[in-house]
Amino acid sequence: MSFNISLSGINAANSALNVTSNNIANVNTTGFKESRAEFADVFNSTGYGLSSTAIGSGARLSTVAQQFSQGNIDNTGRSLDLAVAGEGFFTLSMNGERVYSRAGNFQTDSNGYVVNPQGARLQVFSPNADGTGFEAGQLTDLRLLTTDSAPRPTSNVELAFTLPANAAQPIVTPFDPADSKSYNNSTGGVTVYDSLGVSHTQTSYFVKTANPNEWQVYNYVDGVGVGTPTTLQFSNNGALVSPANGEIPFDPFTPLTGAGQLSMTLDITGSTQYGENFSLRNTAQDGYASGKLNEISISEEGVVFARYSNGVDTALGQVALTSFNNPQGLKNQGSNLWTETFASGSPRTGAPDSSDFGQIQAGALEASTVDLTQQLVNMITAQRNFQANAQMLSTQNEVTQAVINIR
Template identity: 75%
Template sequence: MGFNISLSGINAANSDLNVTANNIANVNTTGFKESRAEFADLFQATSYGLSKNAIGSGVRTTNVAQQFIQGNNEQTGRSLDMAVSGEGFFTLTMNGARVYSRAGNFQTDQQGYVVNPQGARLQVFAPTADGSSFDAGRMTDLQLLTTDSPPRQTSMVNVSFTLPANAKQPTVTPFDPTNSNSYSHSTGGITVYDSLGVSHTQTSYFVKTATPNQWEVHNYVDGQPAGDAVPLTFSDTGTLTAPANGRIVMDPFTPSTGAGELAMTLDLSGSTQYGEQFALRNTAQDGYAAGKLNEITISEEGVVFARYSNGDDRALGQVALTTFNNPQGLQAKGNNLWAETFDSGTARTGQPDTSNLGKIQAGSLESSTVDLTEQLVNMITAQRNFQANAQMVSTQDQITQTIINIR
């Protein structure tokens, strides 16, 4: 009986050494979770149960439990590297099966899908049709766009200025955009875009009239008038009173590029008539040309943005995180992947930084949770346990030999 007890101790110590060796081997593995060998004592039961003086029958390995604690997030600066700061696993699909990982060392395949080194595709919540939010009930593979961002036609031109209250009428009439003496001030050229992304120049010219607090604005696109002159009226405190909403609808302009009509509204809200000098405070418009993909960025909420050279930002999806009631019940699949089991409980998938799910730290990787110093101490302890049990086998052998030699 003593041989079997010692043999069980040797097997347990060997299991402990194997677990420690595996931990040390993965000290630099991204997203690796340290394992711990767990043991239980053995007793030989009889039909009467165990007596209070029963001697144990040895030990057995009951579980090798991975410790799902947070590892350090190390900065890498690489845009597709991600780390989960808090609870949750990245959700992936591999050969049609759903798997989970804490390792965020992602890359793109030849089709532009974001995958882990083994080719499992990262799952995200798809953006809604208008791009304003995400459909948390529908996951899809994250695919990075490699095409250009299409142009956007200008529809609104915003101009904010201050006209001088003591301005005089121009010395030359009628108004002529080629003669600076026929108008008081201008906005200069504002670049606008047609539906093909070709740029055009929109200019507003301001002419002081004989009526106090009243001006006329002449709008041109590429040197062509975009409607008749529109009166601007200011109050005696210098605020714009007409047009009432501060907006002027310009006549459509037909570009020679083959693009559609360029219909724009000029918004003069906030413009004033003060002092003695003209000041152009702000100009803006909502169109842009076609753009090249500059970079991929990921927010703490896991939103993946494609950023283009034209200033357009397009949300491609929101990273889906999954958590379990009992992560230790997950089945290790190797390659830093786990699979759901009955013991782990049902997967609960949601958006980062909601409920008990963590945030996404872009440009970082979660390091292994293995403490090398602790593992070396465990190795020495397991080695001593192995030696002690082996010594027990030797002692039992000596006792058995003594009994055999009795005459």
């Protein structure tokens, strides 16, 4: 009996050494969660009760408990390196099977899908059709776009200017955009875009009339007039009075590039008539050319953006995090992957930085939670435990040998 007790102690110490050895081996494994060997005593009983003098039967390994504490987050500067600061696991699809991980060392495969080193695809909530949010109940593989961003034709041009209050009528009439003496001032040209992303130049010319506080504006695109001249009227305080809404619609302009008709509106809200000098305070328009993919960026909320050279940011999805009521019940599949079990409870999937889910930190990785110093102490403790139980075996052997040698 006593031999078995010491043997159980040796086995327990050996299990502790195995767990400690595994922890130390994974001290540099991204997203690794250290384990702890937990033991229970063995108490054999016979009959219906236990004597107060009963002796236990040794120790046994009760469980190897994973410790899901937060690991240090180390910056890497690589856009597809992700770390979870808080609760939750990355949600992955491995050949159709749902698996979970805290290791965010992702990369792209030959088809542009974002995968971990084992090829499991990162799951995201897909964008809404209108681009205003994400489908909370619909998970999809994250795939990075490699196509160009489509152009957007200009529909609105904004000008904010100050016309000189003391201006006189031009000395040359009628107006001719080729003769600078036939107009007082011009905007110098605003770049606008057609439906194919080809740029054009929109220019506004300002001509003072004989009436006080009154001007005419002529609008051209690539030297072609787009509508009749529009009368601008200002109050005696210099504020724009007409057009009342500050908007001037252009006639449709048909580019020679094969693009569709360009229908634009000129918004001059906030323009004034002050002082003695012309001033163009602001120009803006809402179109853009096609763009090349510059980079992929990911926000703290897990939104994955494709950023293009034309300034457009396109949301490709939102990283999905999953949490469990009992993470220690997850089954460790190796390669930094876990799968759910009955003991872990049902998975809850949601967006980062919402409810009890943590934030996503891009350009960083979560380090192993193994404290090397503590593991070395555990190793010494298990070693002493092993030696002590071995010594008990030796002592018991000597006692047994002494009994056998009695004559």
